Amino acid sequence: MLATTHRQLALIWICGICFTLLGSVYSEAADQPTEKVLKAGAATCNITPPLGEAIIGGFKPFPSEKVHDDLHARCLVLDNGETKIAFVICDNLGITEDVYRSARKFIESETDLPPENIMMAATHTHSATRASSPKYRELLSRRIADSVRLALKNREPAKIGWGGIDEPSEVFNRRWFTSNPEFCKNPFGGTDTVRMNPPRGNAALVKPAGPIDPEISFISVQSLDGRPLALLANYSLHYVGGVKKGEISADYFGIFSEKIGSLIGAKPDRRPFVGMLSNGTSGDINNINFSKPGKRKQLYEKMTQVADLVAARVAEAYKKVKYQTWVPLGAASSELTLKIRKPDAAMQAYFKKVLAQPAEAPQYHRYESNYAGRVQRLLDGPDEMTVMLQVLRIGDLSIAAIPFETFCEIGLELKDKTPFRDAFTIELANGYNGYLPTPAQHKLGGYETWMGTNRVQIDASDKIIAIILDLMGKLHTGQ
Known part of the structure; x- marks a missing residue:
C-alpha cells in the first residue's frame, strides 16, 4: 500500500512538472508577435x-x-x-x-x-x-x-x-522648336515658339x-x-x-x-x-x-x-x-x-470677329472656331x-x-x-x-x-x- 502511494505521488509530481513546462511554452508562444501577412x-x-x-x-x-x-x-x-x-x-x-x-x-x-x-x-x-x-x-x-x-x-x-x-x-x-513661323500659328491670331506634332522629317x-x-x-x-x-x-x-x-x-x-x-x-x-x-x-x-x-x-x-x-x-x-x-x-x-483661365477683352474681341466671318472666309488657323467655343465655355463657366x-x-x-x-x-x-x-x-x-x-x-x-x-x-x-x-x-x- 505504501509503495503504491509513493509511485502515485511520483507520477503526480512528474505530471505537474510537465504541465508547468508546457504552460511556460504556451505562454512564451502567446507572447510572440503574430507573423505579418501580405x-x-x-x-x-x-x-x-x-x-x-x-x-x-x-x-x-x-x-x-x-x-x-x-x-x-x-x-x-x-x-x-x-x-x-x-x-x-x-x-x-x-x-x-x-x-x-x-x-x-x-x-x-x-x-x-x-x-x-x-x-x-x-x-x-x-x-x-x-x-x-x-x-x-x-x-x-x-x-x-x-x-x-x-x-x-x-x-x-x-x-x-x-x-x-x-x-x-x-x-x-512631340513639341518642337522650328525655324518656320508658319508651323507655329495658333488659333488666337498669334505665333508660338514651338509646334506640337510638326511635319515629320521637315528641314525646319x-x-x-x-x-x-x-x-x-x-x-x-x-x-x-x-x-x-x-x-x-x-x-x-x-x-x-x-x-x-x-x-x-x-x-x-x-x-x-x-x-x-x-x-x-x-x-x-x-x-x-x-x-x-x-x-x-x-x-x-x-x-x-x-x-x-x-x-x-x-x-x-x-x-x-x-x-x-x-x-x-x-x-x-x-x-x-x-x-x-x-x-x-x-x-x-x-x-x-486652382483658378480657371479666362479670356481677356482682346481675346474675346478677336473670337467675336472670327465667329462673325462667313464660312468661306480665309482662316488664320484651322481650329480658330473650335477654340472660340472652348474659350467661351471657360468664360461662362466657374x-x-x-x-x-x-x-x-x-x-x-x-x-x-x-x-x-x-x-x-x-x-x-x-x-x-x-x-x-x-x-x-x-x-x-x-x-x-x-x-x-x-x-x-x-x-x-x-x-x-x-x-x-x-x-x-x-x-x-x-x-x-x-x-x-x-x-x-x-x-x-x-x-
Missing part, C-alpha cells in the same frame, strides 16, 4: 460601352460602330493586415471626377476598403467613348466598383516586388522642346509559391493609335495587359492573372519620331509592335525582381483649388476647380496620382525629389482636367498650353508638385 487580389471587369456612343479624342467625335477589342477596368488590391490600398486602371480617354466619385460610393457601401485609399485612372486610349455619357456613366462607375469587389474576394497570401527598365525607342517629345525642325522619360516601371505580385497574380506597369507614352475609324479599342495598353502574363509564366488554367498598364507623365510625349519621315503601317500594327516590345522589356526586368512577403502600405491625398492629388505607398516605392495630361518633366522632377527609393506617377488619375504644362512650357506656347486645352492657372504644376512631395514626405515618415 494579401493581394486582382480582377478585371468589362467596361466596353454600347455601340453608337461617341468616340472622342479628336476635334470631331464620331459614333462607335464596332468593338475591335473589349475595354476593361483592371484592379489590384493590396492588404497588409493594417492598411488596404487599390489601383483601378480603366481603358478610357479620361474619366471625370464625378464618375469616380460614384464608383467610390458603391465601394464604400459594399466593402471595407476606404475609398480614399483607391487610385483610379484612365489609360488615355483615343478609341474609347465619353465616360460621362448618360448611357455609359452608370455602367462605368458600377463596373469600376465591381472590379474592386472581385479583387477583394480574390485576396490570398502574396509577395510583392517592383522594378524598372528603360526603353527609349518608343517615346518622343530644330530640336524637341522637352525631355522624355524612358523608364518602364512596374509592380509584380505573386502567390507565396511564385505563381504570378498581377503586374501593374507604367510607361510615359501618350497612346499609339492606328485604329480604324469607328472601332473601339484599348490601344497598346490593352495588348500589353493581355500579353505580359504569358511572358512571365502565368498559366491560363490557374486563377486568372491580371496584367495592367497605366499611363505615366506623357502630356507632351507620343510614339512619333519627328526627326525622320514616316512609314505607313497597317491598322493596329504599330500599337501591337509597341505593346510587344514593352512587354518583352518588362519580362526581362521581371527576372531580377526581389520579393517581400510584407511591406508597409499607405495612402495620402489632398485637395487643391472661376475655379478643386482637384484631388494622391500618393500611395508600397514599401519604399511611392506612386503619385495627377488628374491631368501631365508633362513629362513633372514626372521626372517627382522621381528626382521623392524621399522614397523609387517612384513613378500615374496621370489622368482620379479625374480628367485637360493638360498640365510647366510654367516654362507655357511661355513657349503650343497646343498643350492653349487656353481651352489647358484650363487652369499657369503655375498649377508648381503647386501640384509641392503638394505631392509633401504627401510623399508624410507617408515616408509615417505621419
